[in-house]
Amino acid sequence: DGGITQSPKYLFRKEGQNVTLSCEQNLNHDAMYWYRQDPGQGLRLIYYSQIVNDFQKGDIAEGYSVSREKKESFPLTVTSAQKNPTAFYLCASREPGSRQPQHFGDGTRLSIL
Amino acid sequence: ILNVEQSPQSLHVQEGDSTNFTCSFPSSNFYALHWYRWETAKSPEALFVMTLNGDEKKKGRISATLNTKEGYSYLYIKGSQPEDSATYLCAFNQGGKLIFGQGTELSVKP
Numbered sequence: 001d002g003g004i005t006q007s008p009k010y011l012f013r014k015e016g017q018n019v020t021l022s023c024e025q026n027l028n029h030d031a032m033y034w035y036r037q038d039p040g041q042g043l044r045l046i047y048y049s050q051i052v053n054d055f056q057k058g059d060i061a062e063g064y065s066v067s068r069e070k071k072e073s074f075p076l077t078v079t080s081a082q083k084n085p086t087a088f089y090l091c092a093s094r095e096p097g098s099r100q101p102q103h104f105g106d107g108t109r110l111s112i113l
Numbered sequence: 114i115l116n117v118e119q120s121p122q123s124l125h126v127q128e129g130d131s132t133n134f135t136c137s138f139p140s141s142n143f144y145a146l147h148w149y150r151w152e153t154a155k156s157p158e159a160l161f162v163m164t165l166n167g168d169e170k171k172k173g174r175i176s177a178t179l180n181t182k183e184g185y186s187y188l189y190i191k192g193s194q195p196e197d198s199a200t201y202l203c204a205f206n207q208g209g210k211l212i213f214g215q216g217t218e219l220s221v222k223p
Contacts, residue, residue, distance in 0.1 A: 004156075031209065042117065042202070042213035050209070058210070090157070098209035099145045101159030 002027045006091050006105035012113050013078070013085065021076045021108045023091035031094040032074040033102065036060060036087045043090060049074055078110060086112050115139055117205045119214035126193050127222055133189045134217040136203030140184035145206035148177055148188055151216070152199040160188075162206075193221040 004025045013019045025032065031050050035043040045058030049068040063082025068074055078085045088109050092102040118137045126132050138146060145164045151157040161170040166181040174191045190197055200218045204211035 033211075035213075040215065042215040043204075043211075044213075045210060048210065094209065099162055099164060099206060101147055101149075101162055102211065103159070104156040106156050 004105035011110045023074045025093045029093035033092040034076045035090045117214040123218040125220045131191045136186045138205040143181040147204040149202040150199045
């Protein structure tokens, strides 16, 4: 079945460490997105990529980095510069056409030890 | 920064009740509006993409309307069932980038 796989489901990080969240899709979608959810807030866009080897900052990119070396994969690194990394992270991809809906993974919950 | 507002934040209804909630968005430079349903422990699922003023879309007991001139969309659920319990998200589409509201959490009691 086609879909988006995020791993791991739960992740713990020590202060000062970088950590990478995985997002893989087999939907053959060009566009992929990373969002962050905090309690009481809507999903906020961290980074997005419209095509392989290209990505743009979203509204809250500080402290995060991404790469897009393959169409299927869009990993997100939460760096030590991100002061408040504890959150729920969702990855999404979109069918061709900018009005098309996005398809989401199940998310990764990141916590600081 | 664009603002997308949803109301109410949460709603508790009895099985069989009909309900509706609102999404407000900027009325200028409209491109598209999305509705998603997000059930606990699952991923958000697309319900509707609305693109034209006056659009009405329906999926089973759920329907949505769109007014781009005044910047709002309504989501209606007719005869709510416990399985409708979820958070309903709207998102303003800025040419492929989505700006999400904070969601309306619906709880339907049997």
